[in-house]
């Protein structure tokens with residue numbers, strides 16, 4: 054008799070079918086990255102690392118697209134600069150700076166730990182990411198928003 | 202179960218051929234020492250005998266009772282209800298492996314990830330003189346790992362990659378490097394160095410947090426990667 058039971062018995066086909074695989078977040082795996090339930094700081098930094106990575110790749114393409122305005126002419130570029138130097142857009146730059154800082158600094162941590170170094174200190178390294186990143190973000194934000 | 206009050210439990214239900222999965226809510230008597238397994242067994246005995254769950258030893262040794270409690274991987278037999286603040290407390294099967302029914306998952310999918318040509322199992326020396334049941338030649342066990350699957354459920358990489366070997370299988374491979382037991386070291390490293398092997402880990406460290414046996418799966422994966430890195434560097438001309 055197979056693990057699914059005797060063929061021909063009621064329910065045999067249903068039992069033979071593979072069961073559904075559940076993931077955190079209820080549905081697809083990517084939503085599971087964002088499900089905070091039961092996650093520790095390591096899992097949350099993993100999720101943030103992935104999100105900032107995806108955001109930076111998306112930004113790269115937007116950036117390349119925007120640079121193509123240079124091909125349209127000087128006035129198109131000047132109009133664009135007028136928009137992106139508004140306060141609202143500068144806030145977006147601060148978010149971008151956060152993504153760059155977190156992804157870069159945490160990337161160093163991930164590379165170190167992931168290569169088998171300082172594995173027992175991975176939590177301390179995460180706090181080092183915060184300790185270096187937070188002041189750098191604050192300085193950068195003040196600079197971008199015109200406070201310096 | 203010393204009873205001092207009640208707790209609400211929201212329990213995952215799934216029966217094949219009986220529509221999709223859903224959650225049922227139960228109110229269970231609960232005291233300060235009530236475990237999640239106590240509560241689930243109370244439901245079986247007093248509220249719904251069709252609730253399917255798996256357990257055996259009742260003391261964090263057999264690894265069969267793994268579930269997610271409010272999203273956190275736990276052995277139900279030692280997880281105290283009182284340590285979970287959810288109201289209701291949500292109990293779900295482990296993630297990233299197929300669900301057979303209710304809270305029971307198909308562990309074949311967990312074991313399929315192990316390198317089957319490597320001797321990751323060893324003869325058990327824990328129970329001298331014990332007689333294996335019919336159908337088993339001898340008892341075997343994985344090192345400290347109790348094969349509960351909590352690490353695989355907690356792993357965010359396994360959530361997006363069904364082919365990833367996962368923390369338990371990679372830890373077993375790393376143990377083979379420490380104590381080869383006749384395994385071909387290069388073969389073990391070649392297996393671990395596959396795209397779905399050790400390099401797939403992204404240092405979420407959730408497996409080590411989830412492991413109830415302190416087998417340190419994440420640390421073992423990193424040790425494996427260090428070996429792999431040294432081997433690949435040595436192979437360069």
Ligand code: FES
Nearest residue numbers: 257258259264278
């Ligand atoms: S019943 Fe054996 S580990 Fe929980």
